[in-house]
Amino acid sequence: MTNNDWTPAVLLPNIYSEKTIEGGSVALTPADDPRITAFGVAEPNFRELLSRFTDAFNEPISPMVLIVRNDVLPRLTEVEAIASFRDIVALSIIPYARGMSIVYGGKVKRRIYYSNSFWFYPWMLSKDGEALVLSTPALHALHMVEQFHGQCSPDLSELEISEVDECLFEALMARWQRHYLGNRQRRQDRALFRSLNMAVQAAQLPGGIDVGIYDIGRMLSLWVSACEILAHTPPRGAGVHQVYALLNQVSFIERTLKRRRYQVNGRPRKKRDSLPCWVYSEIYKARCDFLHGNPVRKDRLNFTGAETSLFWVSPCLYRLVLTGFLQLPPMRRPPGVFYTDPQHIVERALLRARRRKKKNT
Numbered sequence: 001m002t003n004n005d006w007t008p009a010v011l012l013p014n015i016y017s018e019k020t021i022e023g024g025s026v027a028l029t030p031a032d033d034p035r036i037t038a039f040g041v042a043e044p045n046f047r048e049l050l051s052r053f054t055d056a057f058n059e060p061i062s063p064m065v066l067i068v069r070n071d072v073l074p075r076l077t078e079v080e081a082i083a084s085f086r087d088i089v090a091l092s093i094i095p096y097a098r099g100m101s102i103v104y105g106g107k108v109k110r111r112i113y114y115s116n117s118f119w120f121y122p123w124m125l126s127k128d129g130e131a132l133v134l135s136t137p138a139l140h141a142l143h144m145v146e147q148f149h150g151q152c153s154p155d156l157s158e159l160e161i162s163e164v165d166e167c168l169f170e171a172l173m174a175r176w177q178r179h180y181l182g183n184r185q186r187r188q189d190r191a192l193f194r195s196l197n198m199a200v201q202a203a204q205l206p207g208g209i210d211v212g213i214y215d216i217g218r219m220l221s222l223w224v225s226a227c228e229i230l231a232h233t234p235p236r237g238a239g240v241h242q243v244y245a246l247l248n249q250v251s252f253i254e255r256t257l258k259r260r261r262y263q264v265n266g267r268p269r270k271k272r273d274s275l276p277c278w279v280y281s282e283i284y285k286a287r288c289d290f291l292h293g294n295p296v297r298k299d300r301l302n303f304t305g306a307e308t309s310l311f312w313v314s315p316c317l318y319r320l321v322l323t324g325f326l327q328l329p330p331m332r333r334p335p336g337v338f339y340t341d342p343q344h345i346v347e348r349a350l351l352r353a354r355r356r357k358k359k360n361t
Contacts, residue, residue, distance in 0.1 A: 013063035092169040095319035099349035165342035195229035217290035246324035316346035
């Protein structure tokens with residue numbers, strides 16, 4: 001199933017955008033992208049497939065399409081390459097969105113807060129363009145395009161991609177090109193993409209209408225794992241000290257984040273560390289209590305008395321761990337431009353996370 005220079009690889013019906021997210025040899029495009037339109041002309045069944053998506057109330061939706069340049073297709077033999085591109089896109093959006101929610105309030109705009117929005121739809125047109133095929137660990141199936149009725153997830157609905165962390169996206173895509181299309185693979189790149197995949201799992205909706213403390217605890221555990229994969233340094237391994245080291249490599253924009261005034265897990269009692277290290281310490285301690293079977297109160301998954309939960313701020317902390325791992329420089333504010341640098345936003349989110357709840361009077 002190929003046309004011109006690009007091949008549609010997978011559909012994503014839970015997101016939409018007027019703009020294309022370009023990755024050089026891969027891209028996430030709206031359905032009206034010229035490359036998709038040209039492919040639909042050559043493959044009428046693909047055009048028919050795109051037209052058969054609705055939400056749960058039969059309102060038409062237009063899925064986004066992940067496409068791959070034909071000249072690199074033979075080199076992307078493993079599904080992990082395509083999934084890793086999806087992970088990059090998701091984590092260039094979700095931490096930024098969570099940070100914006102904490103700093104400016106979550107009711108201002110419907111943002112993408114969960115990685116379920118980037119779910120790959122399981123049905124796709126077959127290579128000969130004649131039928132639909134599905135292949136998952138649970139099911140292998142074949143069906144006719146004329147009988148297909150696709151939907152977005154009812155627990156999320158279709159959300160628009162708005163703010164993208166461009167600095168992080170570009171740095172991660174440079175690593176993607178090197179790891180999947182380069183001549184050799186490096187341990188650091190392998191660790192990076194395993195960590196991103198773990199983080200995408202951590203950023204999922206913790207549950208549906210049955211969500212509870214078990215679900216929140218599981219997600220915090222995955223965030224810790226995502227950080228430890230990045231921080232692992234043979235032969236010393238991975239632990240809180242290695243994650244602290246990555247956080248302390250960040251060039252912070254907010255000066256208060258540099259101040260070492262917090263007692264953190266694993267340090268001598270008299271030694272103090274930065275606020276990001278303290279946040280990670282709280283996440284790590286909550287994770288250990290949860291996984292080790294200790295009694296865990298619901299408020300243990302929050303900062304004591306704070307407005308923002310550990311669960312909600314974890315992606316922002318992970319963005320800073322990535323910043324240290326990749327050695328990303330902070331953006332410089334152009335004159336007269338409203339400052340929404342993603343790193344600055346997640347830094348401010350961590351500062352906001354320490355605010356206390358207002359007591360009822």
